[in-house]
Amino acid sequence: xxxxxxxxxxxxxxxxxxxxxxxxxxxxxNLAPIFPTEFAFAQREYPIVFRKDPxxxxxxxxxxxxxxxxxxxxxxxxxxxxxxxxxxxxxxxxIGVHPKQDKSxxxxxLMVHVDLASPRISRTEGAxxxxxxxxxxxxxxxxxxxxxxxxxxxxxxxxxxxAFMEAGLIDEMVAEVNIEDRVQYKLPDFMTINQERLAExxxxxxxxxxxxxxxxxxMLVVTSLGNVNWLIELKNRKIAAAQASA
Numbered sequence: 479x480x481x482x483x484x485x486x487x488x489x490x491x492x493x494x495x496x497x498x499x500x501x502x503x504x505x506x507x508n509l510a511p512i513f514p515t516e517f518a519f520a521q522r523e524y525p526i527v528f529r530k531d532p533x534x535x536x537x538x539x540x541x542x543x544x545x546x547x548x549x550x551x552x553x554x555x556x557x558x559x560x561x562x563x564x565x566x567x568x569x570x571x572x573i574g575v576h577p578k579q580d581k582s583x584x585x586x587x588l589m590v591h592v593d594l595a596s597p598r599i600s601r602t603e604g605a606x607x608x609x610x611x612x613x614x615x616x617x618x619x620x621x622x623x624x625x626x627x628x629x630x631x632x633x634x635x636x637x638x639x640x641a642f643m644e645a646g647l648i649d650e651m652v653a654e655v656n657i658e659d660r661v662q663y664k665l666p667d668f669m670t671i672n673q674e675r676l677a678e679x680x681x682x683x684x685x686x687x688x689x690x691x692x693x694x695x696x697m698l699v700v701t702s703l704g705n706v707n708w709l710i711e712l713k714n715r716k717i718a719a720a721q722a723s724a
Contacts (some may be wrong), residue, residue, distance in 0.1 A: 496604040526702040530667075541683055573590065657710065
């Protein structure tokens with residue numbers, strides 16, 4: 479259960495955040511939301527796929543493991559990958575929407591909140607949130623950049639999905655993963671970009687999608703699927719390590 483409050487440099491002047499990645503901090507997850515603003519980084523490490531959230535809205539996620547609660551990129555030393563999704567790097571910080579006090583056209587503004595119930599929150603250890611005289615610490619500035627990436631990506635995501643749907647590019651993902659001919663994993667309820675339909679798009683559609691930035695994103699999703707093989711390799715290593723220690 480979260481306890482999100484507006485971040486304040488007076489009320490939270492001594493707040494610290496325990497850094498790093500571990501099961502204790504909730505990083506033992508087999509998938510994580512990802513945003514279009516991250517696709518270029520994420521596709522180097524993870525398979526990017528689509529699914530519908532509980533409200534039936536399309537979202538992009540990266541696959542981190544094959545079993546529930548399994549993050550194959552997480553080990554005793556932390557998150558073993560060149561890129562960690564922004565949703566995990568934001569730490570205990572969230573974006574809140576508040577009414578604007580001025581008369582500008584924008585009726586709401588985004589403000590930083592902190593989840594005081596997060597296991598990362600501390601008063602005695604970890605990275606300080608604020609400097610001694612009240613300014614943002616480098617750690618908080620990095621977290622704010624992650625929140626901005628998430629906010630911009632969230633705004634971009636639904637128009638992107640709408641363009642993919644209009645072009646007929648989104649298709650069910652039929653994937654079965656075999657681990658050393660002993661265990662078979664099926665990946666249900668996921669969707670991806672249909673490569674054949676992408677290759678068959680007419681010139682006008684290609685130009686329209688390219689101008690909007692959607693064409694490159696579609697290609698990054700397709701490219702990312704090659705990382706399923708890396709997931710299999712990580713799973714095999716985990717099984718081998720468990721057998722060796724048995």
